[in-house]
Amino acid sequence: MSSHSKPPMTHSESARVSNLYRVALVGAATLRGKEVAEVLNDRNFPSLDVKLLDDEESLGQLETMGDEVSFIQSLRPDQFERVDFTFFASDPESTRKNWKVARDGGSAIIDLSASLEGEPGASVRSPWMERQLGLTLTPELQPGPVVTAHPAAVALAVLLTRAQKIGAIRHVTASVFQPASEQGQKGMDELHEQTVNLLSFQQLPKNIYDAQVAFNLVGRYGDRALSPLLSAQETISRHYRLIAGDGAPVPSVLLVQAPIFHGHAFSIHLEMAQRADLDVFSQALAGEHVSVTTSAEDSPSNVNAAGQPNILVSLLPDATQASGIWLWAATDNLRIAASTAVECAETMTATRPLGKIQ
Numbered sequence: 001m002s003s004h005s006k007p008p009m010t011h012s013e014s015a016r017v018s019n020l021y022r023v024a025l026v027g028a029a030t031l032r033g034k035e036v037a038e039v040l041n042d043r044n045f046p047s048l049d050v051k052l053l054d055d056e057e058s059l060g061q062l063e064t065m066g067d068e069v070s071f072i073q074s075l076r077p078d079q080f081e082r083v084d085f086t087f088f089a090s091d092p093e094s095t096r097k098n099w100k101v102a103r104d105g106g107s108a109i110i111d112l113s114a115s116l117e118g119e120p121g122a123s124v125r126s127p128w129m130e131r132q133l134g135l136t137l138t139p140e141l142q143p144g145p146v147v148t149a150h151p152a153a154v155a156l157a158v159l160l161t162r163a164q165k166i167g168a169i170r171h172v173t174a175s176v177f178q179p180a181s182e183q184g185q186k187g188m189d190e191l192h193e194q195t196v197n198l199l200s201f202q203q204l205p206k207n208i209y210d211a212q213v214a215f216n217l218v219g220r221y222g223d224r225a226l227s228p229l230l231s232a233q234e235t236i237s238r239h240y241r242l243i244a245g246d247g248a249p250v251p252s253v254l255l256v257q258a259p260i261f262h263g264h265a266f267s268i269h270l271e272m273a274q275r276a277d278l279d280v281f282s283q284a285l286a287g288e289h290v291s292v293t294t295s296a297e298d299s300p301s302n303v304n305a306a307g308q309p310n311i312l313v314s315l316l317p318d319a320t321q322a323s324g325i326w327l328w329a330a331t332d333n334l335r336i337a338a339s340t341a342v343e344c345a346e347t348m349t350a351t352r353p354l355g356k357i358q
Contacts, residue, residue, distance in 0.1 A: 022084050023345075033054070036112070080105040083105060086110070111147045149239045154239075156236070165284055178257050263303070285315075311330075
């Protein structure tokens with residue numbers, strides 16, 4: 001009898017056996033894209049291959065994925081063939097232009113640009129809040145696009161739903177201080193250029209904000225800004241209502257552009273129906289994804305929140321009313337956005353139990 005050697009497995013067959021997934025990351029050169037790549041590696045997402053894709057300006061740029069270095073490739077329809085998960089960390093225009101190509105290729109869509117919220121079947125999600133509320137999602141074989149909840153909405157929802165367990169909340173006001181990184185690398189660059197130009201008495205660039213943001217706090221951008229600050233404020237409030245659940249306290253939110261490069265900061269005032277006890281609040285807030293600090297050295301700031309996967313928060317009594325309490329909090333906006341996106345993909349692997357390559 002003659003024996004026949006078994007032919008080697010193809011790349012796709014290997015993926016099926018090892019239960020690994022093909023991933024595409026659109027906007028790989030953006031701040032959010034780089035953060036998603038880092039979180040995929042940190043969480044050991046079961047990926048066989050991660051395609052780094054972006055626009056023409058970033059082609060050939062080197063990016064690291066774990067211990068490997070990859071080139072950023074162009075956005076072409078064939079790049080989405082047999083891809084299981086596509087993360088869109090690109091600008092809204094690029095997301096809207098390319099997401100249907102990825103979907104039609106069989107890929108699940110995770111949108112970090114908040115531009116697909118109005119599409120049929122789209123859902124705004126925060127796995128942190130889903131676990132906190134004990135929600136169980138039914139796997140869908142062909143899910144609509146998943147829009148990651150705004151990172152500021154996630155932080156507010158986590159803190160306020162935990163605070164609500166202490167007792168009834170009469171009213172909540174929240175001032176959210178937004179960093180330049182929410183406007184991407186161009187927003188960071190313009191803040192830097194404005195800072196340098198102010199110190200050298202030069203004209204200020206205003207292509208992104210149409211306002212002076214360096215050494216300044218603003219509650220609205222100029223009329224020719226890239227996108228209105230009010231639009232981001234409305235997104236935070238809308239996403240909060242979608243993820244916080246029925247009966248959650250609805251905060252009055254004011255979004256302020258701060259002259260900082262990275263990290264959200266929050267000033268939150270809660271008026272309780274009864275006397276507010278700091279120790280009780282600390283115990284209620286602390287836990288998964290929340291670190292309550294008590295010392296001045298560890299006081300939350302956008303600096304010490306950088307790279308942290310948690311919400312940092314400190315508590316102060318309201319000197320004018322016994323039922324009031326102040327929360328001062330800080331988060332890494334890019335890390336929370338990327339963690340939300342990757343955790344959404346992890347919950348969707350149930351629809352591809354064999355690491356199915358589409």
